[in-house]
Amino acid sequence: xxxTTQPPSMDCAEGRAANLPCNHSTISGNEYVYWYRQIHSQGxxxxxxxxxxxxxxxxxxxxxxxDRKSSTLILPHATLRDTAVYYCIVRSPNTGxxxxxxxGTSLTVIP
Amino acid sequence: GAVVSQHPSWxxxxxxxxxxxxxxxxxxxxxxxxxxxQFPKQSLMLMATSNEGSKATYEQGVEKDKFLINHASLTLxxxxxxxxxxxxxxxxxxxxxxxxxxxxxxxxxAGTRLSVL
Numbered sequence: 223x224x225x226t227t228q229p230p231s232m233d234c235a236e237g238r239a240a241n242l243p244c245n246h247s248t249i250s251g252n253e254y255v256y257w258y259r260q261i262h263s264q265g266x267x268x269x270x271x272x273x274x275x276x277x278x279x280x281x282x283x284x285x286x287x288x289d290r291k292s293s294t295l296i297l298p299h300a301t302l303r304d305t306a307v308y309y310c311i312v313r314s315p316n317t318g319x320x321x322x323x324x325x326g327t328s329l330t331v332i333p
Numbered sequence: 334g335a336v337v338s339q340h341p342s343w344x345x346x347x348x349x350x351x352x353x354x355x356x357x358x359x360x361x362x363x364x365x366x367x368x369x370x371q372f373p374k375q376s377l378m379l380m381a382t383s384n385e386g387s388k389a390t391y392e393q394g395v396e397k398d399k400f401l402i403n404h405a406s407l408t409l410x411x412x413x414x415x416x417x418x419x420x421x422x423x424x425x426x427x428x429x430x431x432x433x434x435x436x437x438x439x440x441x442x443a444g445t446r447l448s449v450l
Binding site: 254256258260263264265266267268271309319320321322323324325326 | 337339365367369376377378379382424426428430437438439440441442443444446
């Protein structure tokens, strides 16, 4: 599976959009991009995933660049409850189901 | 959405004893479940892949005789930490692979915090 690079930490003002970047320059054609978040002392929560098209659900939007080498998770109106560690994972469904977590981005939403 | 339940949420045990952690998929059947371990201020580390009806597949460096995994049904996987020692104290998290439209999504339990005295 392709490796990912994320900034270790970010701050965002409450009510503003939080844009979390992820670099996956070695991604291959059949690998999906997944985003999870982990609030302190809880299990990870699924947010969104995509292959090459931008995706949106009730939680967030996922923007994948045309060359698929990077992506951005957008939380449109961050709240204090969005404070968490956000993980970007790249995985191919053809090589097993394992998820390998990197170090993620610790997002702090500031009042 | 898919729900994965993990029990217990917190356990304290004496050194040398064994501890069993249960992971259940409540509203779907999971042929594959996963076990992770997380130390403070670190990321999740995959320990093993649990397959219903067959032996678990362990990641490199994880002792299979130390961490016994049983996946006896499509909704239950158990992790037994045998002869636990203080260095086994950690946050253990399970996940299960979804079915149908969510089959490429893993759903995680809330985790079990193990403290070995």
